[in-house]
Amino acid sequence: MTEATGSNDYQGKSVEVVENTEDTGGPIGLDVGTSNIVMAQNKGNRVSIVKQQNAFFAIPQSKFTRQILQQNEIVFFEHNKQYYIIGDSAENFANMFNANTRRPMEKGFLTLREDEGVAIIQAVIKTLVQRAKKLGEIICFSVPGEPLCDKQNSSSLGGHESVVIKMYLESLGYTPIAINEGLAVVMAExxxxxxxxxxxxxxxxxxxxxxxxxxxxxxxxxxxxxxxxxxxxxxxxxxxxxxxxxxxxxxxxxxxxxxxxxxxxxxxxxxxxxxxxxxxxxxxxxxxxxxxxxxxxxxxxxxxxxxxxxxxxxxxxxxxxxxxxxxxxxxxxxxSKDPLDTTAKGALVMAVSEAK
Ligand SMILES: Nc1ncnc2c1ncn2[C@@H]1O[C@H](COP(=O)(O)OP(=O)(O)OP(=O)(O)O)[C@@H](O)[C@H]1O
Ligand SMILES: [Mg+2]
CATH class of the missing domain: 3.30.420.40 (ATPase, nucleotide binding domain)
Structure with missing residues (x-):
């Protein structure tokens, strides 16, 4: 279902990406979650769901490892003399080292602590969402509701990630529309x-x-x-x-x-x-x-x-x-029947109605 498609540049760094090759165009629902990023799109009369963990794991760099990673279509970044394994593969590496994966997001928001956070989220999204087939295609992406706790005590960017994601989706040729995550559940169910x-x-x-x-x-x-x-x-x-x-x-x-x-x-x-x-x-x-x-x-x-x-x-x-x-x-x-996919499906319902 997926295949390696070479590398892109992100702020001068090489980003190896694996893209979803099934894309046939049309509106998209995207759930940008702390744990998973999920993409929903209509394919004929069914909804196609593709997902990737929103996580990474850094390993030491070597030419040999690079070759093995590429052969196995593992998505990674090269940075600070390390390879940043991203997406689902990060968990396998973390378990091998009996360590934890790291996340670019925490508690629903992008963290300042992970300086590569934006690049990682973009690379994960890129594995799921191809450049728009039709310029201005609608993509609805989920955003969290206002947190109840005191935001001043939080280490997050406090909502700026939706601006970052929106800009990135625009750069892929989409018209992005934010949808509250709870409302997406209502739309789906x-x-x-x-x-x-x-x-x-x-x-x-x-x-x-x-x-x-x-x-x-x-x-x-x-x-x-x-x-x-x-x-x-x-x-x-x-x-x-x-x-x-x-x-x-x-x-x-x-x-x-x-x-x-x-x-x-x-x-x-x-x-x-x-x-x-x-x-x-x-x-x-x-x-x-x-x-x-x-x-x-x-x-x-x-x-x-x-x-x-x-x-x-x-x-x-x-x-x-x-x-x-x-x-x-x-x-x-x-x-809901498929709890991990509901937000993306609800965002898709909204995207389809906005595209009419
Ligand atoms: N079968 C399961 N049983 C219990 N927990 C599960 C199961 N499958 C996934 N989870 C948990 O669900 C969470 C991820 O859910 P989900 O993908 O809906 O979150 P997210 O949208 O990425 O995050 P958020 O909405 O908080 O930003 C993780 O904590 C994961 O461990
Ligand atoms: Mg979620």
Whole structure:
């Protein structure tokens, strides 16, 4: 599906890229997440999804290694006498070294600490999105909601990444449109409910919430906690690398059964903490908002994002929801079918309608 296509220049540095060669044009939905970047595009009557981890891992430089990496179509940068492996391959390298992958983004935002962050995100996007076939083609990309926490304490660029991403997509010939991540969930999942309800994305770095009325975002916000925090907390408790814990968690944590070992126990404890934090934030933000539409009927909640994947997640979320009071009834809670792809699919729905 993918093939190596040589190198580009980024600020004088060579960027080896592997491009998605299936591109047949048309509007695109792009989810630029802390953990994964996901691209959705219509191919005939199906939606094509391509994704890549938003991560990197630096290894020492040598001519021999370079050749092996190229032969294996591994995407990498050359910088500071090191090779920066990017995307999915970074995790394999990190596990070999029993170390953690590094991320250009943290808690939903680009970090200042990783000085190559912008170049890495651009190179990851380049593996998924080709230059526009038609100049000005619409691409909708996800942006996080305003964080609840004090932004002055954050080390992030505080939203400037959306400007950086927008400029990069423009340079590829697209007309980029930003869409709130929670609204993208509503767009993907609540078509049958007139795009009215609460869309939640529980990702790696953050959770996004959007209360939408007929596709209009009435309340949007984010909390700067997600799957990464679960990994880091469990890693500290049990003394294994966070990348290893992430792997164990993704193999299938079951929140509905008693834990069988200390890793499972810690995973369950920190999962419960995250759900409690998210649900209590909903009570605080929605109940104190003066913008709540007076809706006679109950609203559905749909949850997406990789962190909503485990067995027993929905039931745990539902029971936590019973402990809070909201100014309206909840008609149903459901987890989207492909939680990792929902934001990109919702962004695609928006992109297609904008292109008409
Ligand atoms: N099967 C699974 N079980 C539990 N967690 C999972 C599973 N698959 C992925 N995850 C977790 O989901 C998170 C990534 O989800 P997602 O791709 O939705 O986040 P993101 O969009 O990249 O990040 P964000 O929205 O926070 O910026 C990671 O923490 C990952 O470990
Ligand atoms: Mg996300």
């Amino acid at each position: 609540l078509g049958d409910e007139n795009f009215t309800g609460i869309g939640i994305s529980m990702g790696g770095g953050m959770c996004n919430v959007c209360l939408s009325y007929m596709s209009v975002p009435v309340i949007t916000y984010s909390i700067q906690k997600g799957g990464d925090d679960i990994d880091e907390n469990v890693s500290r408790e049990v003394g294994m690398s966070a990348t290893k814990i992430k792997g164990i968690k993704e193999e299938g944590v079951d929140l509905s059964t008693l834990p069988k070992n200390n890793v499972e126990l810690a995973l369950q404890i920190y999962y419960t903490d995250l759900i409690n934090l998210l649900v209590s934030s909903m009570e605080m933000v929605i109940s104190s908002s003066d913008k709540i539409p007076k809706i006679a009927h109950a609203l559905p909640i749909v949850i997406s994002g990789g962190t909503a994947s485990p067995k027993g997640f929905k039931e745990k979320f539902e029971s936590t929801l019973q402990t809070i009071r909201l100014p309206f009834e909840i008609s149903s809670v459901r987890v």
